[in-house]
Amino acid sequence: MTHDTPLILPSLLAADWSKVAAEVKRAEEVGVQWLHLDVMDGAFVDNISFGPQMVQTVRKCTDMYLDVHLMIHRPDHFLERFLHAGADNITIHVEARYDTSVIETLRRIRAAGKHAGIALHPDTPFEAAIPYAHEIDLLLVMTVVPGFGGQPFMEKQTMPKLAAARDYRDAHGLKYHLEVDGGIYTNTAPIAKANGANLFVCGTSFYGPADTPQAMAELTACVA
Ligand SMILES: O=C(CO)[C@H](O)[C@H](O)COP(=O)(O)O
Numbered sequence: 001m002t003h004d005t006p007l008i009l010p011s012l013l014a015a016d017w018s019k020v021a022a023e024v025k026r027a028e029e030v031g032v033q034w035l036h037l038d039v040m041d042g043a044f045v046d047n048i049s050f051g052p053q054m055v056q057t058v059r060k061c062t063d064m065y066l067d068v069h070l071m072i073h074r075p076d077h078f079l080e081r082f083l084h085a086g087a088d089n090i091t092i093h094v095e096a097r098y099d100t101s102v103i104e105t106l107r108r109i110r111a112a113g114k115h116a117g118i119a120l121h122p123d124t125p126f127e128a129a130i131p132y133a134h135e136i137d138l139l140l141v142m143t144v145v146p147g148f149g150g151q152p153f154m155e156k157q158t159m160p161k162l163a164a165a166r167d168y169r170d171a172h173g174l175k176y177h178l179e180v181d182g183g184i185y186t187n188t189a190p191i192a193k194a195n196g197a198n199l200f201v202c203g204t205s206f207y208g209p210a211d212t213p214q215a216m217a218e219l220t221a222c223v224a
Pocket residue numbers: 011013014038144145146147148149150151181182183184201202203204205
């Protein structure tokens with residue numbers, strides 16, 4: 001899949017984890033291709049979600065592409081566990097603490113035959129990603145402060161950065177996907193698309209409505 005293909009990625013953060021297999025199936029049934037899993041450690045962000053066991057549980061439920069976003073310190077220390085759990089893409093934060101380094105972690109992900117992503121907190125400028133631009137398959141521009149679903153989309157703070165990431169990619173012949181996560185609804189996704197995003201992580205807007213086929217149809221249509 002190329003970086004100009006728009007995709008809606010449900011975030012399991014907003015799903016009911018007591019019936020995770022059914023929630024995964026709910027996404028599959030409406031044609032979702034990539035699922036987004038938000039891993040939080042209670043240290044890098046002020047919330048705790050789940051670890052590699054949940055990724056493995058999801059892996060057993062589906063063949064969908066699993067896009068795992070590590071909002072954790074020491075992602076390099078925990079990397080093998082997420083790789084073995086069945087992640088297809090692993091995204092790490094430039095702002096996290098590392099035992100080794102960001103670059104070494106990205107290279108280990110790719111050496112394992114997986115895709116590698118870099119994520120930027122809303123306060124982090126695009127320039128922080130430039131040293132890694134040739135080593136990534138995906139750049140995630142967080143459009144809320146990482147940690148919780150249901151927050152408002154930070155347009156002014158994040159859209160110029162997204163556009164800069166797109167312009168840099170295109171000027172350098174790179175191919176990374178541009179992903180946005182946080183506050184993505186039918187009114188905000190088109191703004192992100194206009195600034196270069198092709199991967200749209202949707203928590204509340206996907207898992208919130210009871211009519212999932214309609215939610216998916218509306219989200220898909222607004223970025224088509
Ligand atoms: O992980 C998040 C924050 O860290 C996101 O906000 C979450 O993935 C999506 O939730 P929502 O669509 O409700 O904003």
